Amino acid sequence: MAPPDLNGNEPRVVLSARGLRRDFAGFVAVRNVDLDVRHGNIHALIGPNGAGKTTVFNLLTKFLAPTNGRIELLGHDITRTSPAKVARMGLVRSFQISAIFPHLSVLDNVRVALQRPGGLAVQFWRSLAALDRLTPRAVELLRSVGLDDARNRLAGDLSYGRKRVLEIATTLALDPKVLLLDEPMAGMGHEDVGTVSDLIRSVAKDRAVLMVEHNLTVVADLCDWITVMQRGEVLAAGDYATVSRDERVKVAYMGTADD
């Protein structure tokens, strides 16, 4: 189910999947999924619990191997590539359960992410001072997400919402071409949802974002394109207006209430 042409000159596809399938011991969690993520777009993946969204994420980022199908990133076939390699190629993900380095400082969390692109990942003979040259960029990133005041705190001490923000900041440090966010707002207080929404919007300008999210207000507000999954398959795709009118989607996912 390819997205329709909007106005002829569409942004290019940076990440695409064709015929994706994944079996777990006889249970098919994902079947025949086609997906195109485009540069500059925020693309939402929604669907009822157990639809296979996280699994699709794991397949795309290679944390799981697909049983069938083909994945391309920026024109390269990555169906058999290792997750770290995929990350180095520019496809970076966040996790459904927040992923930071709790005993490192906030600043170090970002610097760790900067080390590899900065060419400082294997130097076991150099002193830590070598990392100082990454600090300005790290501080800049922290500032852009509003965390620079917390830079010397241990990341584990941050509140849940701020942890997620930090996670996004470290992800951005890699300057990814494609950003995969798994429920970035889950468990977040109202005060943080706005901040993170703005953040996602601003970073998406220059890259592609694929996110799983249950907060439909956010989805409606933020996303250019939505793919709805159900029982491992793509049920519908389109912009929010189209999708939210779809009867099948209402029954399967949104329900009748206007939450």
Next chain:
Amino acid sequence: MTSASPLLAVRGLNAWYGESHALHGVDLEVFRGETVTLLGRNGVGKTTTLRAIIGLIRKRTGQVVFDGKDLMRLPLHRTAHQGIGFVPEERGIFATLTVDENLILPPVVAEGGMSVDEIFDLFPNLKERRNSPGTRLSGGEQQMLAIARMLRTGVKMLLLDEPTEGLAPVIVQRIGELLATLKKRGMTILLVEQNFRFASRVADRFYLMEHGKVVAGFPTGELADRMTLLHEVLGV
């Protein structure tokens, strides 16, 4: 619906994680058959309150009286037998147990619980996957399982920690209905919830927490009057 003496009374509850003092004297009461929601920003201590009530936090002081019995002195495994069930935020589904096994794991502590068939009627997803390992379920399915398994045990009271987190709207709706059903059956519920709209539909009363303390309590009827306060504290 409320009777004279509260089913659960918490007074001056303090709790610590190691050296860090998380609760600073929580006071709250829940009456029989009531649904009470605990509101508050991330990290104010809502989860900690539930954990301290049940006894999952070792270092705690204060008073927790449930159904006339002092819970502070009971060992952890005796608490449940007083008729109090806990559904943790992180769900606590067991990977090495199948869905079925997870479901029947908590011992039945009193009569009047649901049967497995009734539960499966309520959550058809679970029935379909009853033989797969618990943690192979999706996040939402796990949440359902976590609630479902408590319904079997016949407890009088449920402590629910953010039951709607990460759930699809249809499911949230279903859980809302479920809570209403439970309430009709006389279940007492203490709920922690971030989803304010959801909470406002199911709760009889609210407590608002800040900095490890309960700072306000009011019935749902007063909600409209309290909006400024809530806005200030919660940003809703």
Next chain:
Amino acid sequence: MAELTLRETPARTSARLEWTLVGLGILALLVAPFLVYPIFLMKMLCFALFACAFNLLLGYTGLLSFGHATFFGGAAYFTAHAIKVWGWPPEAGILLGMAGAALLGLVMGFFAIRRQGIYFAMITLALSQMFFFFCVQAPFTEGEDGIQGVPRGILLGFLDLNVSMNMYYFVLAVFLIGVFAIWRIVNSPFGMILRSIRENENRAISLGYSVANYKLGAFVMSATLAGLAGALKAIVFQFATLTDVTWQMSGEVILMTLLGGIGTMVGPIIGASLVVGLENTLATSGFPVTIATGLIFMVCVLIFRRGIVGELYARLLKPAKD
């Protein structure tokens, strides 16, 4: 929540304290041979270096290897053989020992890093037991006799290691260099990645780090340095025997590290000195050494988990934290 003291990051603020201790320590070691029996000191230094190398892996990457004797004892054999049979000078012998240990580390690491935690411990244990059997049977190790009478030789063509003091200061120099290397690795960009991997492996992968390669790298470095310690010991004692490749030796180095303080720089050194001293003292006391060793293990694990240096830091740094 689980209290992961074993993998706890060393307190940052301990750095200054450590440096003071290090300074005092070096001073003490410089004058020590005039007060204490040198061969005992040299043995202590060898084991201290061994424990530090082991701690590089356990304390800073959280991997508990139960097979480090392989590198220690293996290198001792390689060095002893090169010097005695091939007539190599000591420095070349040591380099060969290190290279051998590195190679063994690469092979063992290749299998072991596929799993974590206790699995890792058991796999390294099993593989090191394989190496032990190899050493028992391989002709060049001379079975239970061991390679005996290894000449100490002339270092770099001018320093006669048969002179006890020369030998001592050579050992001390190598020890200091080894410990410095470990300190450097821990506090390097590479070390930073190791820490992040220990904290959250999946996150590190998603940042593009090939976690397996980093772990393998750390494993090989630790093995190489353990090999350095073993090679040195072979020259000090002029023999290499089966004792150093047994799994009991792997257990001993864990004890040293645990006793001194996992994840501290100075801890393993103190732990090694105590264990070596204890073994010597008990030898003439009539009290069975295994029982004493076992008891110390149990006591450490139950009530003294941070080890001596760890406890010390915790005491000294507490007021500073408040």
Next chain:
Amino acid sequence: AEISDGKVKIGILNDQSGVYADFGGKWSVEAAKMAVEDFGGKVQGAPIEVISADHQNKADIASNIARQWYDTEQVDAIMELTTSSVALAVQGISKEKKKIDIVTGAATTDLTGKQCSPYGFHWAYDTHSQAVGTGGSLVQQGGDSWFFVTVDYAFGYSLKDQTTKFVEGHGGKVLGEVRYPLGSTDYSSFLLQAQSSGAKVIGLANAGLDTSNSIKQAAEFGIVQGGQRLAALLFTLAEVHGLGLQAAQGVVLTEGFYWDRDDKSREFAQRFFKRTNRMPNMIQAATYSAVTQYLKAIDKAGTDETEAVAKQLHSMPVNDVFTANGKVQSDGNMVHDMYLYQVKSPAESTKEWDYYKYLATIPGNEAFLSEKESGCPTAVQ
């Protein structure tokens, strides 16, 4: 007097808690103390002291202690030295420090061969004497076809190879061998292979617990009842005691000493038993002998100076409870008769510790390598 520091100090360095603790262990220390007491506690007017340490089978600990003893504790001689790696290491140090060492607890012939020392002595037994004793004599008793169960490392090979030499030298045949890895616990598979070879004698080229387990399991599979003989190439009284006659009966072995050999040995053994509650084995008796002989040498030399004492040790005959005709070769090997015994059945045993039936004597000059054959560079050729 010419006694350095005014006293004679003997160090007994052996395994007291490890796998060889029953070989000599604490009881060797006791034997050494008995020797000193029997000698009168003084030599040349100077008091004699025995100190001991447990080397835990680690050559580095042993070597550390040996150096410390020599350098700072005025120890004059170190004895016992269980296990080859320790014995060789300490002999090396003793040679360097010009001190006397007398090994009673290790088996390698290298001690008086390639790695001999002018001040080093080997008492009791070595792999060669075990091989000749059991291998050679058994063939003469009709056991002319052999199958070996050999532990797979240098020690096992040397026992097996040397035994083979004597078996074949006496006209016997070796039908086969199975090499098993050190530390095996189950021998039934190897024993079955030995059994099906049809050999008259199954030679156990191993030591310690390995040998005990082989013998016990051989009994279980009815191998001795089936008519084959078991020859344990290195096995001592303490282990027979541990195994029990039920399992050990019929095993043939070589020892340099048996407590029930003659009146002298019985008298010594009874005194030893009073102190330790066990009968002395070959190593403990040899330690007694070594200490006694060392003290005699000092007495005769009038000094404890190493060269002089070594000279006396090399020239004096050994005639004591351990052996009646001992002679020390220039390579340091104390040559004496060895004895072939067979373990009694429970029915044959009449009293406690009555374990051995005498089969044959192996004269010393056959049992041990001569100084010419030994390969010791400093020996008289």
Next chain:
Amino acid sequence: MTMIFGIPVQALLGQLLVGLINGSFYAMLSLGLAVIFGLLRVINFAHGAQYMLGAFVGYLLLTHLGIGYWPALILSPLIVGVFGIVVERLALSRLYDLDPLYGLLFTFGLALVLEGVFRYYYGVSGNPYTVPPLLSGGTNLGFMFLPNYRGWVVVASLIVCFGTWALIEKTRLGSYLRAATENPRLVQAFGVNVPLLLTLTYGLGSALAGLAGILAAPIYQVSPLMGSDLIIVVFAVVVVGGMGSILGAIVTGYMLGLAEGLTKVFYPEASNLVVFVIMAIVLLVRPAGLFGRDA
């Protein structure tokens, strides 16, 4: 006579049977380890020592109290089990909240002490324990002479292994135990007396080791050293089977016993390595072990 690689089939059968007997010990020991590991996340390094203890208790019962094999078969595991319970109560239970490596280190220390104490008092050459009269002698199977006692060991171990497996995998108690492994506090909050459960589990695991010990006493020398080297092979068995998998431990135990038995015929020098080699191969192909749950 039919031959396989130059070995008569009959002899081969005999060797396989012998391998199966060894496999019985591997299976029983790795089963105990797997039970303890699976439920407590403790690598019980003292398992070898407890096996030794089982044999020694049998020996001491016989020599000091005149209690023979059959009562000892019950008493010995019971005593070792009680010992395990005491250890768990006094020490291990304090370590559950910590990194599992501490459990390993503690039991390592315990193993050293146990072994050291017995070595100190009983020496190392071992003590005799004879086959009970009822089982002495052997049966001629045509292709080999099978000591009756060894036949009994195979039967006993099969009963014990599958009994334990059924207890843990097929009963409600088992699901409590497995759940408690993952999140003991939560299971306790559900109303299950988890501390008691864990104590009994360690007791059961220890008792299994003790049982293997008393079964082994008439075959091997009752010696303080009997467990210490064996335990490492058993570790390898558990790794191959997949740690925590009860069935994996049992099946792999027997399988590796057989594999070792075959090696003893074709290339005896490597018989101690074969288990480790298989372990390495399994790790390459299936890092979680043959029956491991976590991939």
